[in-house]
Amino acid sequence: MKLQRLALVLAGVGLLASTATTTASATSTASAARGSAAAATENCGSSVVWPTKANVVDTVDIGAHKPPRLVYPPYVYSKFFATRFMDRWYLAWNAAGTQYYAFGLFLLGSNLYRQTTVLSGRSPAQSTAVRVGTGWASFTSIATSNYPLKGSRPAYLYGLNSNGNLYRYAPNGTGYKSAGSFAGFKGFKTMTMISEEMTYDTLLMTTKAGALYTIHIPTTTKAKPVVRLIRKSGWAAYESLVVNKCGVNGATIITAVDHDTDTGYQYGFSKFNGTATATMSYGKIPATFNGTNHAALTGFQFLLLAE
Numbered sequence: 001m002k003l004q005r006l007a008l009v010l011a012g013v014g015l016l017a018s019t020a021t022t023t024a025s026a027t028s029t030a031s032a033a034r035g036s037a038a039a040a041t042e043n044c045g046s047s048v049v050w051p052t053k054a055n056v057v058d059t060v061d062i063g064a065h066k067p068p069r070l071v072y073p074p075y076v077y078s079k080f081f082a083t084r085f086m087d088r089w090y091l092a093w094n095a096a097g098t099q100y101y102a103f104g105l106f107l108l109g110s111n112l113y114r115q116t117t118v119l120s121g122r123s124p125a126q127s128t129a130v131r132v133g134t135g136w137a138s139f140t141s142i143a144t145s146n147y148p149l150k151g152s153r154p155a156y157l158y159g160l161n162s163n164g165n166l167y168r169y170a171p172n173g174t175g176y177k178s179a180g181s182f183a184g185f186k187g188f189k190t191m192t193m194i195s196e197e198m199t200y201d202t203l204l205m206t207t208k209a210g211a212l213y214t215i216h217i218p219t220t221t222k223a224k225p226v227v228r229l230i231r232k233s234g235w236a237a238y239e240s241l242v243v244n245k246c247g248v249n250g251a252t253i254i255t256a257v258d259h260d261t262d263t264g265y266q267y268g269f270s271k272f273n274g275t276a277t278a279t280m281s282y283g284k285i286p287a288t289f290n291g292t293n294h295a296a297l298t299g300f301q302f303l304l305l306a307e
């Protein structure tokens with residue numbers, strides 16, 4: 001991955017000033033702060049990363065626009081692993097700013113792995129993985145909250161299980177320990193994180209029947225999730241949901257991917273408020289999403305705030 005493309009990704013999620021380059025300014029999130037679904041058009045973007053059946057990772061940069069526009073077309077990112085589900089890739093860099101890398105979690109077989117991919121402007125990216133958990137065969141989807149303020153709250157890992165439970169885990173050394181479970185998710189299909197605050201996390205989830213819900217989960221140990229319907233139907237075809245935010249209080253951009261047709265569609269959402277949530281369909285993305293699953297490529301300091 002060329003470093004200039006990495007800079008564009010970081011600019012798109014608010015880690016670099018929007019005036020840094022002409023290209024980066026095209027993904028500025030400033031005018032999206034009004035919070036409407038339409039406000040994101042042409043003012044922010046998203047990067048989607050996916051592992052293919054050939055065990056390489058591809059990625060594409062998309063501008064929020066009606067119809068969606070490719071900022072950069074799909075390109076090979078690195079050799080990778082035969083994952084069956086992958087969570088967000090978090091971009092980071094060393095203190096000298098000379099080495100960039102991405103990290104995240106994925107499921108492979110019955111195991112949970114943490115991957116690190118070192119990026120270079122002169123040679124292909126290199127990915128390595130370490131097993132951090134076993135017993136994950138019955139989990140169909142994972143999502144992480146990323147709250148990097150040390151000592152404030154755990155950066156939870158959530159796992160959707162085929163038994164109908166949603167499990168929560170907290171970091172424990174190099175692995176994870178149980179932090180509770182929630183029943184009532186038997187009919188749900190896939191999920192992604194849309195908000196990570198000091199006192200709660202919020203997941204966006206679809207059901208097998210095609211409904212779309214938010215799952216608001218307080219960070220206190222015994223608190224129960226608040227489940228709110230967003231749409232009754234229309235989401236059954238999508239196996240992957242990829243989220244990007246346009247500023248702190250701006251629109252949420254969702255890339256929804258249909259694995260049966262290798263197609264992706266872009267949507268803009270206002271602040272999530274049950275069935276009153278405003279939604280705009282930007283349309284089909286002009287790219288082939290030939291992955292086994294799809295995730296966001298985003299900066300590790302970029303929080304998903306204000307659901």
